[in-house]
Amino acid sequence: MRSIFYLFQKMRRMLLIALLLSLGLLFLFPANSQAHAILLRSDPAQDAVLNSAPTQVRMWFSEDLSPGISTATIINTARHRVDLNNAHISSGDTREMDVSLQPLLSPGTYIVLWTTQSADDGHVLRGSFLFYVAEPDGTVPKTNGPLPGQNTADSGATFDGPTFFSFLMITLVNLGAVFWVGAQLWRTFVLQLTNTESGTEETIEQRAEARFDRKFSLPLLLLLLLANIGVIAGQALTLTGGDVAQSFAPSALVSLATNGHFGTYWMMREIVILLAILLAAITLTIKNLPRRFIDAVSWLNLILGMALLIALTMSGHASAANSDVLVYAVMVDWLHLLAASLWIGGMMYISTTYLPTLQGNSLSERVRSLLTTLPHYSPLAITGVIIMAVTGPFNATIHMSSFDQLITTAYGRALVVKVLLVGALLLTSAIHVGLLRPRLAKDYKKHLAVEGAELREPITVPENHTADIEPVSQESTGPSESDIERQASRLTSVLRWEPLLGVAVLVCTGLMSVLAGTLQPAAANQAAPPSTSQVKPFTTTSRTSDKLFTFKLTVSPDRAGPNTFTVTVFDSHGVKDTNVGVSIYATMLDMNMGTTPINLQPDGKGNFSISGDLDMGGRWALRLEIRAPDLKLHEANVKIVAAD
Known part of the structure; x- marks a missing residue:
C-alpha cells in the first residue's frame, strides 16, 4: 500500500x-458544437399550426450539409408527396436546407422527412417533424391511425x-x-x-x-x-x-x-x-x-x-x-x-x-x-x-x-x-x-x-x-x-x-x-426561428391627415417577399366608399432602397387589394394616398415591421 x-x-x-x-x-x-447534422430549427416550426399554407419549408442544422445527399420530402397523411422535389442546400448558408411546396395546400397534417449527411464528420442522420394547416375557423382536421414517416424521428437513438x-x-x-x-x-x-x-x-x-x-x-x-x-x-x-x-x-x-x-x-x-x-x-x-x-x-x-x-x-x-x-x-x-x-x-x-x-x-x-x-x-x-x-x-x-x-x-x-x-x-x-x-x-x-x-x-x-x-x-x-x-x-x-x-x-x-444524434441543442442556445406560425398579418385602422376618410389596412403575411396589401375606405359617415382610388408608396427605413409604388385594384365592394413585394425584412414606411372623385389626394402614413 x-x-x-x-x-x-x-x-x-x-x-x-x-x-x-x-x-x-x-x-x-x-459548448458550441453538435455531433451529427442535427435539426436545430425549421420554418414552419415543429408542430406549428398555420392559418395559411406555406410556400416552402426551411430547415437549419448544426453542421454543414453535403449537397446531393442531404434531402427532404414533405408528404400528407395519405402518403402523397406535396413538395416540388427540389430540396437543396441554400446558396447563402451551407447549414440550411430548403424545399418548395405545391401551391395552395389544403388544410391538414403534413410530415417533413429529412435526411442529412454532415459535410464535417460524414455521419448520416434521419428525422421528421409535423406542421398543420388549419381550416378557416382555426381547427385542424383530425387524422386516424399512425402518421406515416414517424418511425424516422430521432433516428439517432434507434439502434x-x-x-x-x-x-x-x-x-x-x-x-x-x-x-x-x-x-x-x-x-x-x-x-x-x-x-x-x-x-x-x-x-x-x-x-x-x-x-x-x-x-x-x-x-x-x-x-x-x-x-x-x-x-x-x-x-x-x-x-x-x-x-x-x-x-x-x-x-x-x-x-x-x-x-x-x-x-x-x-x-x-x-x-x-x-x-x-x-x-x-x-x-x-x-x-x-x-x-x-x-x-x-x-x-x-x-x-x-x-x-x-x-x-x-x-x-x-x-x-x-x-x-x-x-x-x-x-x-x-x-x-x-x-x-x-x-x-x-x-x-x-x-x-x-x-x-x-x-x-x-x-x-x-x-x-x-x-x-x-x-x-x-x-x-x-x-x-x-x-x-x-x-x-x-x-x-x-x-x-x-x-x-x-x-x-x-x-x-x-x-x-x-x-x-x-x-x-x-x-x-x-x-x-x-x-x-x-x-x-x-x-x-x-x-x-x-x-x-x-x-x-x-x-x-x-x-x-x-x-x-x-x-x-x-x-x-x-x-x-x-x-x-x-x-x-x-x-x-x-x-x-x-x-x-x-x-x-x-x-x-x-x-x-x-x-448515438450522438440523441444530443439535442439546448433551447437557450437557439436563435428564435423566423417561423411562419409566429408571423401574423399587420392590420390597422386609421384616418387620413385631413380626417375626411377612415381606412383599414392589412398587410399579409407582413414579411419579406410577396405580400397582399388590402385597404377598405370609409367616408365621414362610416360607409364604404367605392368611388375613390388607393395607392401605397413603400419606403425601406433601414436602408436606402428608394420608394416602391403599389397601386391597389378595387373589387367594387369598397375593398382595394393587390400583391406586392417587400424586398427585405425590417422597418417600412407606407404612405397611403386616397384619390377622391375631384382628384384631390388625402394622405396617411403608417409604419410596419416586416419579418425576415
Whole structure:
C-alpha cells in the first residue's frame, strides 16, 4: 500500500495541473458544437399550426450539409408527396436546407422527412417533424391511425441494423488505429530506451518487434482498410434504409467518399493506411534487412500513425466546431486519440506482443525484462492519462450542452459508462505500477541476495523510477523461486487482461459516435426561428391627415417577399366608399432602397387589394394616398415591421 501511496504522491502535482487545465477549458470554451447534422430549427416550426399554407419549408442544422445527399420530402397523411422535389442546400448558408411546396395546400397534417449527411464528420442522420394547416375557423382536421414517416424521428437513438453496422465499423477503426499507433509509439520509444549491457532485453524487444510484424502488422492494417470502407458503407445503409444492394453499389460508395470535408479526410485515412501496408509488405517479404533500415521504417510508421490520427480527427465531430474554437477542438481531439494510443494501445501491445515473447525465456530473464522494460513504458502511459484527463472534459463541453444530457440521452449514458471504465482502468494500472511491480522487484532482489548471487549485470531502471525497487532488508531467508514465479505470474496476468478494459472504453467511444444524434441543442442556445406560425398579418385602422376618410389596412403575411396589401375606405359617415382610388408608396427605413409604388385594384365592394413585394425584412414606411372623385389626394402614413 505504501507503494501505491507513493505513486499517487509522485503524480499528485501532474494530476492537479491536469485538473486545473480541465476546469479552465470547461469555463473558457463553452459548448458550441453538435455531433451529427442535427435539426436545430425549421420554418414552419415543429408542430406549428398555420392559418395559411406555406410556400416552402426551411430547415437549419448544426453542421454543414453535403449537397446531393442531404434531402427532404414533405408528404400528407395519405402518403402523397406535396413538395416540388427540389430540396437543396441554400446558396447563402451551407447549414440550411430548403424545399418548395405545391401551391395552395389544403388544410391538414403534413410530415417533413429529412435526411442529412454532415459535410464535417460524414455521419448520416434521419428525422421528421409535423406542421398543420388549419381550416378557416382555426381547427385542424383530425387524422386516424399512425402518421406515416414517424418511425424516422430521432433516428439517432434507434439502434437498428444500419446503426449497428456503422457502430461496428467505427469501433474497428478506433481499435485498429489505437493498437497500431500504440505499437509504433512502443517500438520507437520503449525499444530505444531499453539499453542494457548484456543486450538480453534488447533481444527480447527485437523478438517482440518481429512478432508484431509477422502476426499483427499487415492483418491489422488490412482490417483498418476494410473497416474504413465499412464506415462509408454504414452511411450508405442508413441513407437507403438498409438496402444492401444499393448501399454497396460502387457509385453510392464513391459518391459518399468524395463528398465534402469528410470525404477529403476519409481519402487521407485510406492513403495513409495503404502506405503503411506497403511498408509492412516490404518488411515481411525482404529478409535480413539492415537494422538502420528497420529503424527508419519504424520512424516512418510513427509519422504515418500521427497522420492517421490527424485524418481521424479532421473527419470527426471536432471538425464541426464553430470557428472560434475550431483549432482548440481539433487539437484536443487529436491529443485525446494520441493519449488513447499511448495508454490503451501500449497495453494492447504488451498483452499481444511483448508478454508472449517472454514465454520462451527463463524466470530470471522474464523478471529482469519486466523490471527493466516496463518502467520505460510508464512515462508514456502516465502522459496518456494526463492528456486524457485534460482533453476528456473539453470534448464533453464541445459535444454536450448540459449535464442533464448525461442521464437523459443515450450518448450521455454511454459517456458515463466510458468514464467508469476509465476509472477502473486507472485503478488497475495503479495496482500493477504501484504495488505488484515494486513488490516483485523487492522480492526478486531479496531472492538473489539470499541465494548468495550477485547480479553480474545490475538491473537498469530510469532515475525517476528508482523508487520502484525498495532497499533489501538483511534476512536469513528470502522468497523462494516459486514465490517469484507466482508474483511474476500475477503481474503478467494483470497486464494480459488489463487491455480488455481499454477495449471496452473504445467500444463506448464507438457507441457515442453513432448515438450522438440523441444530443439535442439546448433551447437557450437557439436563435428564435423566423417561423411562419409566429408571423401574423399587420392590420390597422386609421384616418387620413385631413380626417375626411377612415381606412383599414392589412398587410399579409407582413414579411419579406410577396405580400397582399388590402385597404377598405370609409367616408365621414362610416360607409364604404367605392368611388375613390388607393395607392401605397413603400419606403425601406433601414436602408436606402428608394420608394416602391403599389397601386391597389378595387373589387367594387369598397375593398382595394393587390400583391406586392417587400424586398427585405425590417422597418417600412407606407404612405397611403386616397384619390377622391375631384382628384384631390388625402394622405396617411403608417409604419410596419416586416419579418425576415
